[in-house]
Amino acid sequence: AQSVSQHNHHVILSEAASLELGCNYSxxxxxxxxxxxxxxxxxxxxxxxxxxxxxxxxxIKGFEAEFIKSKFSFNLRKPSVQWSDTAEYFCAVNNNRDDKIIFGKGTRLHILP
Amino acid sequence: EADIYQTPRYLVIGTGKKITLECSQTMGHDKMYWYQQDPGMELHLIHYSYGVNSTEKGDLSSESTVSRIRTEHFPLTLESARPSHTSQYLCASSESSAARTEAFFGQGTRLTVV
Structure with a gap:
């Protein structure tokens, strides 16, 4: 069965800091x-x-992600976060075999103004 | 803006009651999903459907049942609600796999069983 792991459950950053949220799938x-x-x-x-x-x-909103097949990873990045980026972020995966969309536990991001 | 609607948004109900959570989409999507999400936790897939008359159990065992009589409608029913059913229920839909599109989510129903 496929699964998704998000390594950071709660991240706190100041505005303008760079962001990277990890996501690995199996x-x-x-x-x-x-x-x-x-x-x-x-x-x-x-x-x-x-x-x-x-x-x-x-x-959208300046976010990007890189798929690295050899590492089974799909990390999310943003060079400079804003206060309005405060939210919960979920990585998800589905496969072309059974079409189920499986989600990770989520990362709660809090941006300090 | 996604056209997928869930009602009610909030529901507080007593133990033993039968409840139905409604989910409707106007996008003509074949696939629909129900997820359960506890606060601060991941989304667990509890039911999904490939189309009319198709229903499948998800990865998380659930006492709820679903039906798919019409493409646009995917209701979830609990025959006898219990406090352990207290959670947020999210409905989603997507096009067929040939289109390889993302899922669109409704606002969710926050259920509290007392």
Whole structure:
């Protein structure tokens, strides 16, 4: 069974700091990878996704993620965070075999103004 | 903006009651999902559907049941609610795998069983 691990459960940064959130998955076949964000009081929204092609994908609000197949990783990055980035971030994966979308435990990001 | 709706947003109900959480989407998506999320915890897939008359159990065992009689509607039912069912329930939908699209989520239903 596939699974997703997010290494940081709670991250606190100051504004303008750089961000990297780790995500590793376990599945040997072809996967599709996602990062979702949940702002306080709002529903889950897609931040970015990777299906194929360039392993460096760019999403909304200056976020990007890099797919490293050899490491089974899909880390999320942002060079300079803002207070408005305070939210919970979820890494997710699905495979082309059974189409289930499996989520990690999430990382709660708190940006200090 | 995703067109997927869940009702009610909040529900407080007594033990033993039967409840149905509604989920509807107007995007014509074939696949729909139910996730359960406790505060600060991961989303656990409890049910999914590939289309009309298709329902599958997810990775987390759940006493709830689902039905998919219409493409746009994927209700979740608890025959007898218990305090252990207290959680947030999130519904999502996506296109078929050929399109390889992401899932769109509803606002969620926060259920409290007292």
């Amino acid at each position: 599945y040997g076949g072809t996967v599709n990878l996602f990062w979702y964000v949940q702002y306080p009081g709002q529903h889950l929204q897609l931040l970015l996704k990777y299906f194929s092609g360039d392993p460096l994908v760019k999403g």
